Amino acid sequence: MAPGPVLFDLNGTLLDIATISRPWGSERGPLALRALDDAVMAGMTATLTGTYRPFAELLHAALDRRVRLQGLDASLVDDALELTKRMPPYPEVPGALDLLRARGIRLAVLSNSAVEIAEAALERAGLRDRFELVTGTDAVEAFKPDPRPYRHAVEQLGVAAGEVTMVASHWWDVEGAKGAGLRTAWVARREQILRTTVPEPDVRGEDVRDVAAALVP
Structure with a gap:
């Protein structure tokens, strides 16, 4: 059996989640992966507080935050999100x-x-x-x-x-x-x-x- x-x-x-970091370049690539971890943490928080939001929304917010913190081009958010569709x-x-x-x-x-x-x-x-x-x-x-x-x-x-x-x-x-x-x-x-x-x-x-x-x- x-x-x-x-x-x-x-x-x-x-x-392979490393795919989403490629538009960010070798130096800033880890920031995209940290954003993914941020989104996971946000999902855990949403579950604990009973405020569910779709993961795609949480990931968008996390990537956007990382971009703004580093003063990067906002287009990197959409580039990374597009790559999540074809990892x-x-x-x-x-x-x-x-x-x-x-x-x-x-x-x-x-x-x-x-x-x-x-x-x-x-x-x-x-x-x-x-x-x-x-x-x-x-x-x-x-x-x-x-x-x-x-x-x-x-x-x-x-x-x-x-x-x-x-x-x-x-x-x-x-x-x-x-x-x-x-x-x-x-x-x-x-x-x-x-x-x-x-x-x-x-x-x-x-x-x-x-x-x-x-x-x-």
Whole structure:
């Protein structure tokens, strides 16, 4: 019997978020990635305060703030947002997904982006047909790591939470999924050392290929 479903984070786990920094140049590129982190934090704050706003709106505001702080050209905001629509997959991702599918493992995506945006990003990246389910935080109007998005995804898959493995490159996804009762797999892309307060993931890997190899029977 195949292992339970595998649920993937999208941006930074499957798709290369560094893409959005390219219009900003090598020196200022990190500012765009910090804006992405700012937007994630804003989403967490919105969830805690019950003031949900779509992630695209939060990202626009975060990029705009970084541009104004640095006195940069306002067109960089639109350039970065346009690139979020066509982020490429990390090189190992297609093969890793195919390995899991070949073993009969069900694949799904849970993104902080809205479902429609996540679907479009996967389509442009050539990955959409590998997933039976794509869901986003707009379905429950709460951002990860709140337990509601994870529980909603599990309900959509029609299995128990403990049968699902959440794969993510973000510490807060590992903590949120574990708190919602899912198994977890951490992809060490941006953070090679997981902070000690985060529950130990069930699987660790340097990239999605490593994680996939550990998950197959």
